[in-house]
Amino acid sequence: xxxxxxxxxxxxxxxxxxxxxxxxxVFRAISDPTRREILGILRGGRHTVGEIASNFRMSRPAxxxxxxxxxxxGLVVTHKQGTASLxxxxxxxxxxxxxxxxxxxxxxxxxxxxxxxxMEENS
Amino acid sequence: xxxxxxxxxxIVQEVTIKASAERIFAALxxxxxxxxxxxxxxxxxxxxxxxxxxxxGKWRIQVAGNCSGEATTSTVxxxxxxxxxxxxxxxxxxxxxxxxxxxLVRWDLEEKDGYTTVRVTHSGLVTEGxxxxxxxxxxxxxxxxxxxxxx
Numbered sequence: 001x002x003x004x005x006x007x008x009x010x011x012x013x014x015x016x017x018x019x020x021x022x023x024x025x026v027f028r029a030i031s032d033p034t035r036r037e038i039l040g041i042l043r044g045g046r047h048t049v050g051e052i053a054s055n056f057r058m059s060r061p062a063x064x065x066x067x068x069x070x071x072x073x074g075l076v077v078t079h080k081q082g083t084a085s086l087x088x089x090x091x092x093x094x095x096x097x098x099x100x101x102x103x104x105x106x107x108x109x110x111x112x113x114x115x116x117x118x119m120e121e122n123s
Numbered sequence: 124x125x126x127x128x129x130x131x132x133x134i135v136q137e138v139t140i141k142a143s144a145e146r147i148f149a150a151l152x153x154x155x156x157x158x159x160x161x162x163x164x165x166x167x168x169x170x171x172x173x174x175x176x177x178x179x180g181k182w183r184i185q186v187a188g189n190c191s192g193e194a195t196t197s198t199v200x201x202x203x204x205x206x207x208x209x210x211x212x213x214x215x216x217x218x219x220x221x222x223x224x225x226x227l228v229r230w231d232l233e234e235k236d237g238y239t240t241v242r243v244t245h246s247g248l249v250t251e252g253x254x255x256x257x258x259x260x261x262x263x264x265x266x267x268x269x270x271x272x273x274x
Binding site: 116120 | 134136137138139140141142146147150151159160161162163166167241243245
């Protein structure tokens, strides 16, 4: 049900449109345990790439790669401060995940009520 | 806006129905039955259903929906995994033409004194990577709640 570049969910009667590519990037970003941990670290405030990397055993380039994916998903924002790059968290794109979960919660709630009605009226 | 109560990456909904578990199990697994009940007025309706009820067997539904007055259709399909009539039914749930991950739906039916408690659990909702069960998921839930509560 892809309409143009957008995706419209069939669940619920409110219009929920998302840019597919952006969704993909967000889902991909949070699918990895290291990236989720990075988001957890940034929840506590801004950090440099070096500070973030010091929490992990993997190499700094590997951490930078994870940060690039988070950045592409819009979950991490970087600011220059002198020679250092400071990373901070932007949780806004997660709103899409929340909308998606909410739609499913509504969908299942309506589905089981519909099942109940059918069962009890036809018994 | 309150955050949705998700623990882990799942949604759980429950209802108690005055009917036997056998009858409800049939309603969940027979195509002609699915067409009769699976709908929410003005929102969505199952238009077509196919069910090859055996482990590994395929199921498919076509859903007619309504987005702000605009008619839409979409297809959802998957494979049956656990079939233990009339208590447990599980199948994968995949939305056609979408990039969302494959998810899992589980129905648990518990009959007592003429009533059956039906619980539906939709899991794997965030990504298949989460199937590896990482604590990291709680971070996402916390972030989500923090974000939503601020709205």
